[in-house]
Amino acid sequence: MSSIEALAERAGFEIEWKNAHKVMQRVPETTLRILLEKLGLPCGNATQIKQSMAAVDAEMSGRKLPPLITAEVDRGIALPLSAAKSGTRYRIELESGAVIDGRFTSPKGEIALLSPIAEPGYHTLVINDHRTTLAVAPARCYTIDDAWRTLDDDAPHAPPLWGVAAQVYGLRRNGDGGVGDFTALAALATQTAKRGGHAIAISPMHAMFSAEPDKFSPYSPSSRLFLNIAHVDPAAVLGAPALRAAIEKAGVAAELTELEGLTLIDWPRAMKARLAILRALFDTFSQDQASPLAKDFAAFVEKGGRPLEDHARFEALQAAQIAENGGGHWRNWPDALRDPRSEEVAAFAQAHRREVDFYLFAQWLAAKGLMHAQHAARDAGMAVGLVADLAVGCDSAGSHAWSYRDEMLTGVSVGAPPDLFNQAGQSWGLTTFSPRAMRTQGFSAFIDMLRCAFARAGGIRIDHILGLRRLWLVPDGESAANGAYLRYPLEDLLRLIALESWRYRAIVVGEDLGTVPPGFTERLQEHGLLGIRVLWFERAVDGPGFKPPHEWDGGVTATTTTHDLPTVTGWWRGEDIVLRSKIGQTMARDDGRDAVEVALEERGEDRELLWQAFQDAGIAPTDVDAPDIDNAPVDEALVFVAATPAPLVTYPLEDLLALTDQPNLPGSIDEHPNWRRRMAQPVDELFLDDAFADRLLAVDTARKRSVQLNEHTSKPTESP
Structure with a gap:
C-alpha cells in the first residue's frame, strides 16, 4: 500500500470497492490525491502526507473528549483513555435537570466506562472544566407500531397500512398559480385518509433559489433547513x-x-408571479405590527434564530449579486460576502432589512402551510401523515453551503458509481457534510437538518441512506466513474436519527436501493428504520422471475416504483429503455447486437414472468395470457404489492392513475420534462374519478387482507 493509499484509508476513503457485478475495483491514486486535497488533507509531497496523517491521527486518537459522544440508553458509554483517568470525578447533567455524580475507577490502560443512562436526551458530561454533550438515544426509532398506538392505545401492533406518494409540485388546485401548493397537499391527505390511507409520502420541500427559478430539481436544493416558497x-x-x-x-x-x-x-414564470404576489402581501402585512399574525411571525423569526436569518440574507444577497454582475454562486461573490459572519454581510442586511424580512415572511408562510397539511392529515385520521423527503445533499451554490461552509465538502459532488440502471454512473452536483467536520463540530449541522426535516411531518424518508455509511464522491469536472467511497460515522448518525425521531414522534424510512453492503439493511432494521422495496427489483432468488409477495421483506416500505424509475405502464411498454437510450445511457454490446432491441426483448420476457407472478399469487386469472404491451396490468401490480408483509405500502399517484411518464429521468436535462409534470385534474376531482376511486378501494381491501410477518414471528415493538 502506497503512502497516498494509507492516508486515504486512514481518512476514511475505501481504496477498494465492489461494483454492481461484484468485481473488485481499486481507486487510482490520482483520484485519491484530488479527494484528499478536497477534504483538507494536502498530499502533494512526502512532508504534506506526513503532516496530514498526523492531523487525522490526532482527530481519531481520542486524546481529548470530542464535543459530542453518542450512546444508547441502558448501555455503558466508552470514553477515550486519556480523557478519563482513574480517580477522576465526573458529573452528568441530565436534560431533565437531574444530576449523576461519579468517579472513574477503571484500571490503568483500560477503556473507561460511564454507567448506563436510562434517560434519552442530550445530556452534559463534565470532567474537570471540560463539558461534552452525551447524546443518549433510544435503541430504535419511532415506528409505525408506535404511530398506530396514537390511534389505538391497546393495539399490540399496527395493521398493514398504505399511503400515497405525491410530487407536490404536480398537484393541481383551482387558483394555485401553476404550481402545486400546501393547500392541495392538505386536500390530498384528507381525501386519502377518508379512503383508509395513513401516509402521504411527498417530494422534497427544501428551499430552492428565489433568484434562480430555473433551478427547480427538489433534490438539488439551496438549503435542507428551510422550505420551498413556491408551494405557498x-x-x-x-x-x-x-x-x-x-x-x-x-x-x-x-x-x-x-x-x-x-x-x-x-x-x-410561475415563481416570478408567486414572488410578485408575496411581495404585495408583505407590503400590506408589514404595516400592522400588533396583529396576532404579526406576533406569530415575530415568534417564528425568533425561534428560527441565526440559521433562518442567514437563509434570508442569502436570498437577498444572491438576488442583489445576480442583478449587479450575474454572480449566482456565492464563491464568485466578493471575498467579504462569502463569509456569513463578515461585517460586510451584516451591513448589507442592515441596508436591505426590508428585503431580508420579506424572505423571512415567505418562510413563515411556507412553514405554516406545510404544518397545516400535516395537521389536516392527522385530523383526518392518519396514523403517520406526511412523510417528508430529505435529499442526500444540497447545491454547493446555495444558502446551506454558504451558511455552514466550514461543515460542508467543497470541490466534489455526491453521486453513485456505475450500476445496472445507470451504466455511466451518476454525479449529482451536490455537496454535503464533511465527516471530519461532523466530529469536530459535534454533529451540530446534521442535528439542525434532522430537526428541520422532522418538524412538520409524521415521518421522513432519507434519500440514499447508504450515505450514512459511505458516499461516492466525484471530484468536480471528473466523470462519475472516477470517484471513491468516503466512510461516515454510521453508528453515531443512526443514534442521532433515533433520538430525534422519538423527540418528534416521527417514523424514518431509508432509501436503501442500489448496491447495498452486506449487513447494512439489518443494521437499519435493528435501529427501527424502514428500508424500501420496489417491485422491479424484487426478483426471485433462484432462477428467473419475481418474488411472490410473501417472500418480500417485512421491515420495509413497499412500492410499485419511485420517481426515478418507470411507472407500471411505462415499464410494461418499455418506455424507460427507449428514454435511457436517447440520453446515451445504453452501452454498446460486445456481440454487436442492437442494445435497445435486446433490452426490449428481455423486457418482453420479464412481462411474462411478472404476469406469471401475479397468477401464482392468485391476483391474475391462470387461464388468461399476459395483456398486450398497450394494456399494462396496473390494478394487478397494485394489489400484488399490497399483499406483501411490509407494514407500509405507498403508491405513486402516477400508478394510481395508470400514467406512462415518470417524474424524473436520471441523467437527462432537456430531453425529459423532469420535475414539471402536473396532474390533469385538481385533487378534489381525482377522487371523483371512478377508475382512481376503484384502485384506492382495491388497495385498501388488499391491505386489510394481507398479513404482516411479525404477527407470527415477532413480538410487538415496545416503547424504548
Whole structure:
C-alpha cells in the first residue's frame, strides 16, 4: 500500500470497492490525491502526507473528549483513555435537570466506562472544566407500531397500512398559480385518509433559489433547513380577500390563469408571479405590527434564530449579486460576502432589512402551510401523515453551503458509481457534510437538518441512506466513474436519527436501493428504520422471475416504483429503455447486437414472468395470457404489492392513475420534462374519478387482507 493509499484509508476513503457485478475495483491514486486535497488533507509531497496523517491521527486518537459522544440508553458509554483517568470525578447533567455524580475507577490502560443512562436526551458530561454533550438515544426509532398506538392505545401492533406518494409540485388546485401548493397537499391527505390511507409520502420541500427559478430539481436544493416558497398558498394564512388584493396590485391575474392551464410547469414564470404576489402581501402585512399574525411571525423569526436569518440574507444577497454582475454562486461573490459572519454581510442586511424580512415572511408562510397539511392529515385520521423527503445533499451554490461552509465538502459532488440502471454512473452536483467536520463540530449541522426535516411531518424518508455509511464522491469536472467511497460515522448518525425521531414522534424510512453492503439493511432494521422495496427489483432468488409477495421483506416500505424509475405502464411498454437510450445511457454490446432491441426483448420476457407472478399469487386469472404491451396490468401490480408483509405500502399517484411518464429521468436535462409534470385534474376531482376511486378501494381491501410477518414471528415493538 502506497503512502497516498494509507492516508486515504486512514481518512476514511475505501481504496477498494465492489461494483454492481461484484468485481473488485481499486481507486487510482490520482483520484485519491484530488479527494484528499478536497477534504483538507494536502498530499502533494512526502512532508504534506506526513503532516496530514498526523492531523487525522490526532482527530481519531481520542486524546481529548470530542464535543459530542453518542450512546444508547441502558448501555455503558466508552470514553477515550486519556480523557478519563482513574480517580477522576465526573458529573452528568441530565436534560431533565437531574444530576449523576461519579468517579472513574477503571484500571490503568483500560477503556473507561460511564454507567448506563436510562434517560434519552442530550445530556452534559463534565470532567474537570471540560463539558461534552452525551447524546443518549433510544435503541430504535419511532415506528409505525408506535404511530398506530396514537390511534389505538391497546393495539399490540399496527395493521398493514398504505399511503400515497405525491410530487407536490404536480398537484393541481383551482387558483394555485401553476404550481402545486400546501393547500392541495392538505386536500390530498384528507381525501386519502377518508379512503383508509395513513401516509402521504411527498417530494422534497427544501428551499430552492428565489433568484434562480430555473433551478427547480427538489433534490438539488439551496438549503435542507428551510422550505420551498413556491408551494405557498398565499390565501391560506392571510385570507382570500388579501390574496385577491395582492393579485390585483401585482397585476398578474391573466398570467396566473395562463400558468394554471399549462400541462408542464413553467418554473421561471410561475415563481416570478408567486414572488410578485408575496411581495404585495408583505407590503400590506408589514404595516400592522400588533396583529396576532404579526406576533406569530415575530415568534417564528425568533425561534428560527441565526440559521433562518442567514437563509434570508442569502436570498437577498444572491438576488442583489445576480442583478449587479450575474454572480449566482456565492464563491464568485466578493471575498467579504462569502463569509456569513463578515461585517460586510451584516451591513448589507442592515441596508436591505426590508428585503431580508420579506424572505423571512415567505418562510413563515411556507412553514405554516406545510404544518397545516400535516395537521389536516392527522385530523383526518392518519396514523403517520406526511412523510417528508430529505435529499442526500444540497447545491454547493446555495444558502446551506454558504451558511455552514466550514461543515460542508467543497470541490466534489455526491453521486453513485456505475450500476445496472445507470451504466455511466451518476454525479449529482451536490455537496454535503464533511465527516471530519461532523466530529469536530459535534454533529451540530446534521442535528439542525434532522430537526428541520422532522418538524412538520409524521415521518421522513432519507434519500440514499447508504450515505450514512459511505458516499461516492466525484471530484468536480471528473466523470462519475472516477470517484471513491468516503466512510461516515454510521453508528453515531443512526443514534442521532433515533433520538430525534422519538423527540418528534416521527417514523424514518431509508432509501436503501442500489448496491447495498452486506449487513447494512439489518443494521437499519435493528435501529427501527424502514428500508424500501420496489417491485422491479424484487426478483426471485433462484432462477428467473419475481418474488411472490410473501417472500418480500417485512421491515420495509413497499412500492410499485419511485420517481426515478418507470411507472407500471411505462415499464410494461418499455418506455424507460427507449428514454435511457436517447440520453446515451445504453452501452454498446460486445456481440454487436442492437442494445435497445435486446433490452426490449428481455423486457418482453420479464412481462411474462411478472404476469406469471401475479397468477401464482392468485391476483391474475391462470387461464388468461399476459395483456398486450398497450394494456399494462396496473390494478394487478397494485394489489400484488399490497399483499406483501411490509407494514407500509405507498403508491405513486402516477400508478394510481395508470400514467406512462415518470417524474424524473436520471441523467437527462432537456430531453425529459423532469420535475414539471402536473396532474390533469385538481385533487378534489381525482377522487371523483371512478377508475382512481376503484384502485384506492382495491388497495385498501388488499391491505386489510394481507398479513404482516411479525404477527407470527415477532413480538410487538415496545416503547424504548
